[in-house]
Amino acid sequence: MNSPQSFTGENGASASRTVIVASTDVALRARLRANLMNLRWQVREASGGAEAVALLDEAPAEALMLDSWLPDLDIVELVCHIRSSHPAIDLLRIDGTSENEGVRSPRRNELLHALREAQDALPATDTAVWAAAALSIPRGSVQHSSVRVFPASAQDRIRMPSSEGRPAEGTLPELVGQSEAMLELTRLIRMVAPRSTSVLIEGETGTGKEIVARALHRLSVRSQKPFVVLNCAAIPEALLEAELFGHTRGAFTGAVASRTGRIEAAHGGTLFLDEIGEMPLALQAKMLRFLECGELQRVGDNETLRVDVRVVAATHQPLEQRATEKTFRLDLYHRLAVFPIEVPALRERREDVEMLAEHFLEQMGKESPRKRLSEEGLARLQMYSWPGNVRELMHVLERGVILAQERQEIRVADLRFGRVTSAA
Template sequence: MGCASIAYGSDLAQRPMEGPAITVLVVSPNGRLQQRLRERLAHPRWQMNEAGSGAEAFEYLHEGASELLLLDPLLPDLEPSEFSALVAERFPDTQVMTLHQHTGKLVLGTTSPTPLSAELAALLQDEGEECTSESSAEQASLHTIQTGSVEGIPGVVGTSQPMRRVYELTRLVARRDATVLITGQSGTGKDLIAQAVHLLSPREKKPLVVINCAAIPESLLEAELFGYTKGAFTGAVQSRIGRIHAAHGGTLFLDEIGDMPLSLQSKILRFLEQGEVQRIGGTDNLKVDVRVVAATNAPLKTLVEQKLFREDLYYRLAIFPIQLPPLRARTGDVALLAQSFVKRFCPHAKLTVAALELLEKHEWPGNVRELRNVLERASILVAGERQILPHHILL
């Protein structure tokens, strides 16, 4: 079903191509590959843009539509299968085709042939370059992540299908340096996923620096993030590095990013794009190597529409989104979570069937945090008894 089976006449590549201009986005860190395509697509019919990573590609796609996306599987920041799945979800009108060099020739593959892909394949064949389809296994991986037996992640309890998806995405992105945006209602455990991304990454032995953007006054947040020089403001009796610099080599977790003041968002965006920070009162740009994970329970897209959150920062953060389900969507995990909390708070007592049934019927608007609080309270009420009964469960 790949492009090798597309029928096109031998004269197609010889005819001048007509029709509206086609925008092609080439996503590859390979400069030679980009140069070859630039030469092959030097025709008014084809408008070529280039991106060196998955992050840069998403920036292009959000700025304007691209009919075709030629993907080099050797991306520096994202797995090609997950990148393709994200493009299919966010930009369904963009066709993704894999592209790489093999024995000196361009190898092009697509799982969904169209007239455009056939036209491009014919153009590449004009110089004897081959067009092959991906294997059936590779085709499947472009559109779905296989689920089934998925290994859990540190500190997180649950075996429901929604959580298995979260585990797989977390393990997938942890190996890369892509920016991660964790979303979900308050109390779903976004901080645990952020910690897991760090612990499962090559940066695990380096610092994990956490800053809650909602807990620090706006007047102090910039100094906390970027640091300051001696005398930069009243009270700055000595120079200090910021949290970003303190995370050098490791991971910076920006919790409650939706509460970050607009005045700071442009500086965070610059740091993300340039990998540099400038302390308050300083003139030197300090290079830092930091992987960023952000989390929020706020609807960032709505905040963008309301001009309360920068659109370009949103798309820069949301390179790899992970959505945490509310507890009511993973009811099969209530028993496991309850048992783990009982073991932590009251190891001498057991949760009775009647008490567990009461827990499983509750809607849990406060999510896992609410369940934790209920069982911590029950562990106090049970005192020296050996069983946690329904009257110990205060909802």
Template sequence: MATILIIDDDDAFREGLAETVQDLGHSPTEARSGEEALAQLHECPAPACIFLDFRLPGADGLAVLDSLRRMPGLQTVPVVMLTAHATSDNTIGAMRLGAFEHLTKPVGRDEIAALLERILTAQSGAPAARVFADEVTSREPQLLGVSESMREVQKRLGRAAAANATVLITGETGTGKEIAARVLHRASARVSGPFVAVNCAAIPHELLESELFGHGKGAFTGAQSDRRGRVEEAHGGTLFLDEVGDMPLPMQAKLLRVLQERQVTPLGTNRLVTVDVRVVAATHRDLASMVEAGTFRQDLLFRLNVIPLHMPPLRERVADILPLAEHFLAGASSDVLRKHLSADAQRLLATFAWPGNVRELANAIERASALAPGQVLTREDFVFLTAMKDTADNAADAIPATLLELPLPQAVAHLERTLIVRALSAAAGNRAEAARRLGISRQSLYTRMATLGISDA
């Protein structure tokens, strides 16, 4: 028999949970507020587990959890946070302070039984608390989502915020990998330090070393003075390496050394600079397959993938589509003329595949809001989505049979090469115009042309 403390000001819920705990063969104790619970804990032995409501009279659940983690003998007691309305902020806040789990009311008997069995069998406890900055305002980047898959992402991100290990964020383009990295930085003890983002795919390979590690005066033509690299700029904070899968092999070796030694050598110098940075990397590529193909270092993957965090595509989190749409619409509307989604528009958005994920949804809402003649956005205001789908379907039907017989990497490379050559031809060799037609940056076009062996058209 284990003692389970339940802290909740909702008498009916607290008493019902206590009855369930007792039916499962354990001994429940109850408190209606954090202050009452803390007074009990000063007088009684530590319980085996604590259920703690987020909203309480007086100090809220996060403040109570923080106090629990400071009390001798209670730092490792598993705490299960309860809330009637889960948000990304309260989920991440609970997990970063070491909560064992974060549940949304109502909670069923089977879920309680399974959770207690997991807690009492493993007795893994929760990590000791750390002091973090206050919650930020809603104007800061937020990792929004109420679906089960996003709740799991928020929980893992909250746990990762309490550590200092390297994080690898994977997921399709547009799923919010950089937002996740910024939220992780904001929730960590490094929040007072800089957040420095580097897009490895957008910087020409020959300039990437200087961009990351800096250079000395005279290191190359045009280097008229010393320059700090982005790694050094991130000292005391977080370095976000976006699209790390596009980093060339020679740079991968140099990045591995930085991760191992925590030192950088600016280009053209013999000077060692010690850095204290947390590295968060992101990619939409399958790095394991790239390791097998010899295009990504296995030892670097091991170094980056200490804490993996996968961002699910929007099609796998349908429950988030309409809340996200309303959020983006609120941002796109003026305070005077607040726009809304009609029922048919909501049905269209909820059933659309969203190949571009959250980024595509945000762009669609902004476009429809700007062009819609009325205050209510209808299905007709999103007709461009179905037009884009029809174009994509027609393009898929037009793929030559010979291309379909190739292995996927070769087929993709062939198709990408064809599109780039056509864009360059249509732009009369103007790379900036070709990049605009392809919807990518000029630097990305340079990189892809070099990779695919495409000369000027």
């Protein structure tokens, strides 16, 4: 495959002699940085996949040196994303995986030399793991590398999980379930999380929209910054503006002191606006202004503040339909729904009911003796339509644990749905 004559980013900026090193191993990164800088490379470091993607988006690089395990993103998915969004980068893996396609830097030998020297400085038990090789996965496809045997110490080093109790590949710890719908939801979360794109999470009440928002924050480069939550339906309309944008002392009756708003409190991190459909129309205009320019004014203040916040909103209402009915601003809807995510209802993924039930019973077993579901009880749960979704399942099981009293098994008669006094 022919290498490009020069390495440039999408904006034409030169990527020459810039390399990103993505690894959780601080010592390995330090050795690589020293070796590469001696060879006149500019080095940028990332401790996770989301941070590596953000660095690539900020400025071009000639090469990316990628560790075999990162705490936030699946390696295969990360590589496919980089191949798609940054096709001109030379991608090197330091775990022995090798393919035959992909862009190759004309200075690749320098990168491999720096990597070999870094490996030589590692303890002997780890050195066998770090054979330098280029990783290139053909665009548009996912190829898993061949099986490799790691020394026990190396397995500890890259924190390979055991198969027992381990989530299925591609899932997230926050999201319980292995149905196709949940795997697709996970894929979308992983795809958009590293960016600062606005996300609108849609789904019925009780599906777990805030859990999705927290997963987006955890997998983002903002994960060490605040995650601020505001439920637009829980605050009186007269106070919502001050709660969002903050206020100065004396701005209105009862404002005895200045107060920082939720937007400002989330600076550098993520602002989660739950039940965004309940935001008054007048306030929607001010929210749109902030989303467009990143500037806000506290209530009662003339000073403009610039705030860096990623906005994730959630709703159970059909906002697009409401926009056509003029009860929600269409321009705000489009600004929020740059990347919409639909959280599936529980009745659409009934195959996850058993796993969810076990998860909740496990959690409840931390405070009282662990209960188990009878086969008939599980069958009853799988037949139910779950209008309250995952939240309702949790409540039904909690009632079942209480009604079972000293019995270890939860029977059908212990499962009460809403105000119904029997499982019929």
